[in-house]
Amino acid sequence: MPSSPDIAVQLYTVRSSLASEPDATLARLAAIGLRVVEPFDLLRFRDALRDGLPRHGLTAGTAHADILDPDSDIDAIFEVARELGIRTVIQAWLEPARFETAEGIAAVAADLAAAAARAAAFGIAVGYHNHQFELETRIDGRHALEVLADELPPSVGLQVDTYWALVGGADVPALLGRLGDRVFALHLKDGDGSLDTKRQVPLGTGKLPVREILAAAPSALRVLELDDTAGDLFDAVRIGHELLVELAGA
Numbered sequence: 001m002p003s004s005p006d007i008a009v010q011l012y013t014v015r016s017s018l019a020s021e022p023d024a025t026l027a028r029l030a031a032i033g034l035r036v037v038e039p040f041d042l043l044r045f046r047d048a049l050r051d052g053l054p055r056h057g058l059t060a061g062t063a064h065a066d067i068l069d070p071d072s073d074i075d076a077i078f079e080v081a082r083e084l085g086i087r088t089v090i091q092a093w094l095e096p097a098r099f100e101t102a103e104g105i106a107a108v109a110a111d112l113a114a115a116a117a118r119a120a121a122f123g124i125a126v127g128y129h130n131h132q133f134e135l136e137t138r139i140d141g142r143h144a145l146e147v148l149a150d151e152l153p154p155s156v157g158l159q160v161d162t163y164w165a166l167v168g169g170a171d172v173p174a175l176l177g178r179l180g181d182r183v184f185a186l187h188l189k190d191g192d193g194s195l196d197t198k199r200q201v202p203l204g205t206g207k208l209p210v211r212e213i214l215a216a217a218p219s220a221l222r223v224l225e226l227d228d229t230a231g232d233l234f235d236a237v238r239i240g241h242e243l244l245v246e247l248a249g250a
Helices: 011-020 022-032 042-055 074-084 102-120 144-151 162-167 172-182 210-216 233-249
Strands: 007-010 062-064 088-091 125-129 156-161 183-188 221-224
Touching: 007 011, 007 233, 011 022, 011 042, 011 233, 022 042, 022 233, 042 074, 074 088, 074 102, 088 102, 088 183, 102 125, 102 144, 102 156, 125 183, 144 156, 144 172, 156 162, 156 172, 162 172, 162 183, 172 183, 172 210, 183 210, 210 233, 221 233
Parallel strands: 007 221, 062 088, 088 125, 125 156, 156 183, 183 221
Antiparallel strands: none
16 A cells, blocks of 8 residues: 555544554555554553554554643653654643633743754654634634644644634634744545534545645645544555555546
8 A cells, every 4th residue: 555754643543453463553544555553642642553553554643742731751651762762742732721822822932932942952852733613713814723823833733633723713724824834734624614523534535625625735744643433443544545646646
């Protein structure tokens, strides 16, 4: 099965399988044709990833972790990331209330900048991943995510979850065009445009304008991800992967 180094899958998609059978899960993803994964919960899955990734011909360049939680062992997260060859650790979620004002967004940017300075000692970069609320909330007519982008230093990039941006009311290709090279990665899933995660579907079978999105961020890493689905998650990953491979070759 052909693949591309620019296509990954967020392991949260298959979290139940990963928790019970980590090696078999990585093997199934590799059999689909994937060569890149995006881990989460690095401290929990460290051993499984350290041994399983090379066994199945997989690599990980990005990962999700809560690096702004004061109770997290931040240095341990960055150390595991370095051990696994991960180059960018991404803050995957913050409280929506932090994006309700310009001052709150500036504080988020300052926290991410501080985390990036700490990560740099490990040779790691930092990113931020959105949900719908950073697009629903507007500051002086602009999406809160765009306000955040203006506040962030160059050491912090954006991983735009394109489906949640759609749910939040954004014109996603136009948003990506405005954000430009601040966007280093995309999360790609599909659905009916609602908050109901069970209504998420394989990429290309819902409302997401996939081709226009990819054209708006041609150099960004493509990361397949679903929060849930009514069908089989591995089938959804396979269908999405096949579409991305097809479009990459078009």
